[in-house]
Amino acid sequence: MAVHTKHPVSAPPAAPAREKTGHLLLRAWCVFVLTLAIAGVSWVNAFGAAIAGAITVIAAAVSVTLWIVIRPPVQWRRFPWYALVYVFFAAVSVLWSTWPAATALTWAMLAVTTLQALFVGGVLTWHELVRSVSSALRWVLSLSLLFEVFVSVIVQHPVMPQFAPVPEGADPIVYWSRDNLFDGGRIQGVFGNANLLAMVAVLAIIVFAVRYASQSPKRHWQLFWVVLAGYLLIRAGSATAYLALAGAVLVLATVLLMRTAKRPGERTKYYVAYAVIGLGGGLALWFGRDTIFSALGRDTDLTGREMIWDAVLARAAERPWAGWGYSTPWLPWEAQIDGWIIDHDQTVMQAHSMWVDVFFQLGVIGVVLIGMAYFAFVWRSWFFAVDRPRWDLRDDRPYSALSLLPTLTGAILLVQGFSESNPLMLWGWMFVVMFAFKIKQSPHIGEGPIEQRLAIERGDLMKQEP
Secondary structure (H helix, E strand, O other): OOOOOOOOOOOOOOOOOOOOHHHHHHHHHHHHHHHHHHHOOHHHHHHOHHHHHHHHHHHHHHHHHHHHHHOOOOOOOOOOHHHHHHHHHHHHHHHOOOOHHHHHHHHHHHHHHHHHHHHHHHHOOHHHHHHHHHHHHHHHHHHHHHHHHHHHHHHOOOEOHHHOOOOOOOOHHHOOEOOOOOOOOOOOHHHOOHHHHHHHHHHHHHHHHHHHHOOOOOOHHHHHHHHHHHHHHHHHOOHHHHHHHHHHHHHHHHHHHHOOOOOOOOHHHHHHHHHHHHHHHHHHHHHOHHHHHHHOOOOOOOOOHHHHHHHHHHHHOOOOOOOOOOOOOOOOOOOOOOOOOEEOOEEOOOOOOHHHHHHHHHHHHHHHHHHHHHHHHHHHHHHHHHOOOOOOOOOOOOOOHHHHHHHHHHHHHHHHHHHOOHHHOHHHHHHHHHHHHHHHHOOOOOOOOOOOOHHHHHOOOOOOOO
């Protein structure tokens, strides 16, 4: 007869550990914060600048409160200091700014974006971070498609921001949606701008593909989202986005090639080939822009950008060292901005080049600082992707597909920065700071103070081990 022993050799059965409600809510909040940054100007189009600004400020206050309560284990020495120095210099520029009110207001947005980037990178593990970015992108892409369907099926005519009455003879550039979903024209989603929608679609393709390659749960659904993002990319029809995607593919191919190197120095030839291809591709793009942009259905002067660059560079040369004062974007109600550069009867609000914009606002010093911030990010994200995870004598640990995301994001932002200023704000700047901070805090996926906090995965605070 079987006898139940009072001295079992194993622990009694118990329910598996589950995430607590508090941590689920924290992840949901991070998804909202990421959606707030990725959706960008859509909040202004939907609710107006005042309400959008209030949402941004309240969100920042909530994140600060959560950071204080959760107190994630942060190594204070390992911050993205180059990016933070750029933020500090932008704040100091109010002392000599030609538009101090605009400097103060736009810098506040920059500071909030930087704070949110540090918050999300500090409270989530790598897996949670990529999962949250994926969730935010699904929300934005779904809402963009549903919005276009609503306009074309229900409204059946172009709509203005906040559904205001359409002015007589209004230029289509001011529309929130042009009602192009079923007529083959370019769609703009909730952004009210086809170029912004296209760049988010490129980012989404990369994120969903990375999640598919990383064997995420229900991974085949990632292919559906890749297809949806690809459809929105094609319908947005942005030449910059196509070039950014091509740049990401080139970087991906190079990273995978670098990972095949087995001996010290074997990567040297790949680096040389990569530099030659990159430099040659850049020169071919510039000198062959007439042919390339004509093939993409765009003007050979980059849709008026060369005219904008000439005007901005001429004015920047008047104050070359520290610039005219930070303002990203330019605020159209400023006297020196209003009516300065006109495109489609609208005041231009950016230089349409990250580097030209920084030179105009913060001079040579600003260009050096933003260059160092991007160089540090690209440098760390590159080796985060190409080096095999190693922190001891073991050198055969497998690569993680998640490690590809920062360097591919950096690639598309650098391409976009050539003809747009968006990498200086909203999700562009947030992702640079967030990934740079995350790599410095957790240079190995699954290892490090934040990554190994099993309690943070389950939703409670971890007691520090002695």
